Amino acid sequence: MTNKNGHVYCDSCGNYLGDLPLMLHDEHGHPTRSMVYCPLCGNVLSYDDVPVAKESDIDEWFTFCWKIYPRKSSRVSARKAFAYKLPKDYEGAHQKAQRIYRTIAKQVQIWTERDQSEEFIPYMSSWLNANFETVQKKTKRRKTK
Numbered sequence: 001m002t003n004k005n006g007h008v009y010c011d012s013c014g015n016y017l018g019d020l021p022l023m024l025h026d027e028h029g030h031p032t033r034s035m036v037y038c039p040l041c042g043n044v045l046s047y048d049d050v051p052v053a054k055e056s057d058i059d060e061w062f063t064f065c066w067k068i069y070p071r072k073s074s075r076v077s078a079r080k081a082f083a084y085k086l087p088k089d090y091e092g093a094h095q096k097a098q099r100i101y102r103t104i105a106k107q108v109q110i111w112t113e114r115d116q117s118e119e120f121i122p123y124m125s126s127w128l129n130a131n132f133e134t135v136q137k138k139t140k141r142r143k144t145k
């Protein structure tokens with residue numbers, strides 16, 4: 001979340017979200033944990049008091065994805081690309097990690113149907129950087145038809 005003179009913008013797409021304070025309050029007027037969802041891109045924007053995803057969480061989620069990804073090359077860059085795709089807050093990161101997992105599972109199905117040989121399967125880091133969003137969009141489009 002980017003705060004410019006009290007105006008709050010989405011980190012991911014730059015959408016204007018409103019003016020501060022966006023913090024939620026409990027019945028006693030004390031500020032509570034708050035998260036703001038960007039209606040334009042779905043990004044979860046968080047204040048500093050929102051729990052963040054730890055490296056160990058990211059490792060765990062990454063390992064699930066890595067296990068089902070067919071091309072086991074460049075694990076380190078894949079882990080980096082994976083972490084880069086995740087928002088900082090725990091809830092948002094967990095949801096995105098699950099979405100990446102499901103998308104990989106779909107992608108693997110497509111490759112299997114095509115009988116695609118490993119040399120034509122990109123490294124996971126490249127796939128995450130170039131194809132993850134595209135596969136998602138394609139899947140979404142198919143659903144709406």
Ligand SMILES: [Zn+2]
Binds near residue numbers: 042
């Ligand atoms: Zn946004």
